[in-house]
Amino acid sequence: MEDKNLKQKEFWSGAGGDVWVNKQREMDIMLNPLGQRAIDKLALSPDKIILDIGCGCGATSLEIAKQIPQGKIIGLDISVPMLDQASKLASEMSLMNTEFQVKDVQVEELKSEYFDIAFSRFGVMFFEDPFEAFKNIHNSLKQDGQLSFVCWQNASLNPWQSLSMQVIKQFLDLPAPPPQSPGPFAFEDKEYIKEILEVSGFQEIVITDNQEDIVMFSGKSIREASEDYLTINPVVTEMLKNSGDELKEEILEALITKFSDFHKNEGLLFPSATWIVTAKK
Template sequence: MANEDEARDWNGDIGRYWADHAEHYDAMLARLTPHLLGAARIEPGERVLDIGCGCGTTTLLAAEQGATVLGADLSGPMLAVARERAAGLDGVRFEQADVQVHDFGAGTFDLALSRFGVMFFDNPLAAFTNVTRMLRPGGRLAFLCWQDLRENEHRALTLDAIAPYVDTSDAAPPGPGPFSFAQPDYLRELLNGAGLTGIAVDAVREPVRIGADAREAAGFLSRGAMVKAIFERYPAETVERAVAALTEALQPHQTPDGVMLGAATWLVTARKP
């Protein structure tokens, strides 16, 4: 099975956490999502594949622009939220599928898009080659992915705050994960190898909302996959000290809109010849 580890994670605790906090994640990414939709240039009547659709936010936004949209994801818990959100709507459906290997049909889609859902393939070249095959000639690809961890304040600040108490050296291991597409040259080579042209990798920086206040933000970051995996190796009293330090580090970033931290992403677009 392709992406077996990712399928296990996204149908386990990680997927359930995202499903339970879908509104929080949407608020966090609210300033980034319009960049993706603007680059996607969705036209009424187009057929769209939303890769790694998660809880369906971008799927529904694409449908609002008149497209017929298929949201695909590995995560059963997240798709359950997506289907609930889409209840009664025409032109939207969801399928639990691995886009790296699943066959939705050659030339089926005018557009494939993704909001942070493409960095988890264990064979990215095979995955994007499959996506290219499923696009019609002239079809488009648009996605957001994270730049390097240290360029993302919401990640770097977290690790710096907890580092005096826990070992953070393996927070971003090689292989599939949030930062696997951090290098733009690699992205261009990958998409070119998958048969795509007109490749553009543009930097997008926006603040992201982590929580209403420092305490909520620290709790949210502490239960996310990256930090949770670190904390699981330590006793409760050590974790408590680390979370207290993180809470303190977040306090200067409190604004009237909540705790806001910088985020650095790549907005990637390409097309099928």
């Protein structure tokens, strides 16, 4: 297969992956509750064989592994540093029913009719060709196999992203990505999700609206939280790498002002909107 995801691989095995490894704790505090909504939809039993797509540093794989002691979970990602972190954590927790592989489910063949369940926490929105990717996922599932994933709704419903971009675009030239292009909000339109899954052969598709508050940078002051926010956006981090301290401080002060209404004792508390998606083969 042609490697259509080369840019994504280079990014996530470089600066993007390194940032997420360094900020793993903060990102898991933010994302674990949302990932749990998709885990709750799974028909887990001790001997299931499960695929975790875009598993990153392994939080969801490790959580699921505890619930399938006689089964196995295989976490796939295109980020070498994040998978190294996942393997390290699995070893520390003595979870021997985990396996982590550098693999792109869009362009690399998966074992046919092997998995009982395919799962993802925010890992399926980065494909250059999602139709090809989900056909591959569909083929990897056993008959009656289950799919469950969580993805972001529109950025305007997720102020942790939209408000910060309003600020950063005042200082940096950040062109808006084309609709449905690879990125966190590629699946904001549920009709687009439904189309992809139907074309890929999935049935019993259910897309549920999920809105809940999320915590970012728990226990941090407003300044510390704003500083950390700048570091978890790999694109912004790369653009600021060669910028002077004065520009960075201007952006930081503007973020502090914008985020001040959302700063609570536990860190930054934002509303969020996601889709919880389930389907069957």
